[in-house]
Ligand SMILES: Nc1ncnc2c1ncn2[C@@H]1O[C@H](COP(=O)(O)OP(=O)(O)OP(=O)(O)O)[C@@H](O)[C@H]1O
């Protein structure tokens with residue numbers, strides 16, 4: 001690998017995404033450095049998930065450019081993006097319902113190996129990481145929501161990514177489960193992975209983020225260190241105001 | 246941690262049973278000479294091959310092709326046309342037949358796999374209909390609706406020794422058995438392979454699969470090509486065995502439906518599902534054809550043979566196998582959507598998972 | 607030029623009946639999101655109903671639609687309530703297989719009951735035609751087209767002007783929203799299947815003087831109905847109406863200029879092309 005350490009791992013350059021007349025993202029730019037956690041926040045419908053979709057190749061951006069490890073992603077399909085080392089979870093979880101929990105993770109691991117045996121080993125490790133080894137032989141479709149979210153994380157970890165995009169992995173969880181996930185995210189950071197995290201829970205996002213980007217009506221409203229961002233009056237009115245009333 | 250047999254290769258018992266079963270089938274013709282019994286077995290093997298082949302793309306991959314008659318027909322027509330009008334022996338004719346089927350699968354897949362759900366099903370039907378209409382209209386080659394009656398198969402001679410002259414059903418029996426065993430083995434390999442995992446992921450959720458690094462169309466195409474290969478092989482065997490093909494019996498929509506039915510009755514996405522489905526369907530069609538079902542109804546006293554109903558059944562039930570197929574499809578979808586084996590498998594999995602959770606707690 | 611006009615006219619006339627078949631399919635799809643693979647077999651039932659009304663009761667096939675529609679409406683409604691309703695939330699593949707099964711049951715039951723003999727209805731006007739300059743116009747086709755237009759007009763009036771019709775359209779737009787607005791979507795599903803079946807059967811009656819009637823006659827109509835509906839945009843009644851006429855004309859022109867044996871093939875190729883390049887159909891996403 002010849003990545004120069006000073007080069008950002010991800011650069012979003014004036015990305016816009018329009019659905020008909022609706023600008024779900026307009027002219028969004030920011031960069032991410034290796035190893036950091038970037039919190040992406042904004043009210044419902046701000047365009048956070050849409051940005052994930054653009055970055056990972058689900059939608060072609062209407063305008064703008066996305067660079068991952070210095071290379072252009074435009075025009076790449078989600079599977080190619082995954083192979084390059086960037087992978088996302090789904091806000092509305094998408095377990096492979098009729099496969100076992102273990103096999104769900106095996107599918108993720110297979111992107112790095114042709115050997116199913118090796119993939120199973122990777123998968124078991126990742127299940128341990130998210131503390132779900134005891135559920136390995138359950139059908140994924142039968143899991144409660146908290147475990148489905150963890151399974152999403154184990155599955156993307158198994159693809160051995162450099163950059164993880166987590167879309168509301170704490171959504172709908174109870175405080176104990178959320179705490180588990182927070183610890184998990186911090187552990188993943190310790191291993192040197194870069195993460196972009198969408199979350200509505202402000203306390204959580206303040207704790208884990210190195211930097212925060214705020215989206216509102218598709219536009220980037222603010223960016224900065226967590227403390228800076230929450231004290232930004234525009235953010236308070238546009239986002240925090242609404243969320244806390 | 247309890248071992249999970251399904252995941253650690255095959256357990257010993259199924260292997261032993263499987264080998265014993267195949268050996269028993271292999272020596273069966275030594276003891277059974279009834280052409281009727283052999284006929285049933287050949288039809289059973291053909292159904293197994295088609296069901297297993299469809300299962301790869303339809304059962305594991307969730308891509309419900311209702312157009313597999315296209316590949317069946319390509320196999321049958323290529324071999325028969327080459328033999329009948331060019332005198333090319335079937336074992337040579339097979340090569341272009343299978344190659345053509347795989348090629349067509351690659352093209353059809355590249356076009357239709359962009360479609361999802363009902364649109365894919367519709368497209369698969371349209372493709373098969375295009376082939377049926379081609380067979381119907383390209384008269385110089387296919388003799389149109391009249392079909393082609395095979396005038397004979399040259400004897401198979403290897404190194405000066407005549408292996409068979411195809412005058413009995415026995416050589417077809419062994420070819421069918423061999424190919425059926427091969428398709429089952431391929432399915433076993435497939436289920437445990439990366440390809441099999443990827444197809445199942447695609448079946449469960451295409452977007453999720455795509456995000457985990459799976460190029461969807463590529464893997465669907467590979468599975469379809471393998472599937473088309475064996476389906477065409479079955480078509481070729483069928484044509485040679487029956488000695489007659491026409492557009493309806495070799496490329497008709499009924500063929501496609503039968504193939505799907507074989508797989509879903511037994512249980513899609515399982516190794517033995519299509520075998521069970523094939524056994525059930527062949528036995529059922531035969532029971533209808535031979536009026537055994539009417540005899541049974543009369544025998545247990547439900548129907549009076551002299552009554553109008555008894556007479557009606559005796560006269561008509563033998564033509565009713567497509568009707569019964571329709572009833573079976575409907576009942577399977579309504580009451581047993583996972584098929585016979587699928588239902589059992591779910592039960593076992595649940596129990597095992599419960600036991601594993603109990604052990605770990 | 608004469609050949610062109612002649613085939614165009616015959617195509618458009620037969621296209622009227624196609625449009626009814628397609629509209630029936632699209633209404634069922636719109637309301638329940640189920641593709642009815644037994645649709646052509648409903649056309650076949652309509653043909654048989656008219657045949658028996660004609661031979662046993664001496665009812666003219668064009669008049670018979672006043673009996674055939676309610677009969678098949680009832681049949682469709684019962685079919686929905688007893689069977690199709692059970693798979694509303696099943697996988698689309700399974701819904702399709704179920705309706706394929708229903709189609710097999712219908713056509714093969716008819717075969718058991720009435721054999722696979724070809725039957726014809728020979729009315730006084732069956733082979734009648736008159737000339738319009740160079741072009742000859744088939745009387746039964748023209749009559750059927752006129753009736754088709756009337757039936758379509760009534761249908762549009764029903765969908766646009768009556769409360770029930772609007773409820774059906776609302777359900778087709780957005781099932782959940784309709785339910786929230788107090789529409790009885792279950793009832794709408796029953797009604798839609800009834801209407802769809804009735805329209806298919808009426809189309810069957812209308813073409814019965816010019817077609818052979820046999821148990822397997824429906825299958826090609828099922829496929830044609832898909833082509834029409836996909837062409838017009840799944841769920842769009844307007845689209846299916848125009849689509850039916852377009853397909854009728856295409857088929858007829860292909861028959862005249864390529865080969866009559868290959869006209870269906872042309873239609874299926876066209877179908878694949880639409881699926882690939884314009885999957886939303888010519889009329890976009892608009893529904894009903
Ligand atoms: N495929 C699509 N077609 C049309 N509009 C879309 C599509 N996807 C998203 N949108 C619209 O784009 C806007 C942004 O949606 P998005 O899902 O990105 O928001 P979000 O920030 O993730 O919201 P939430 O916090 O609720 O998840 C919304 O108005 C949404 O309705």
Ligand SMILES: [Mg+2]
Pocket residue numbers: 048049050091
């Ligand atoms: Mg979102």
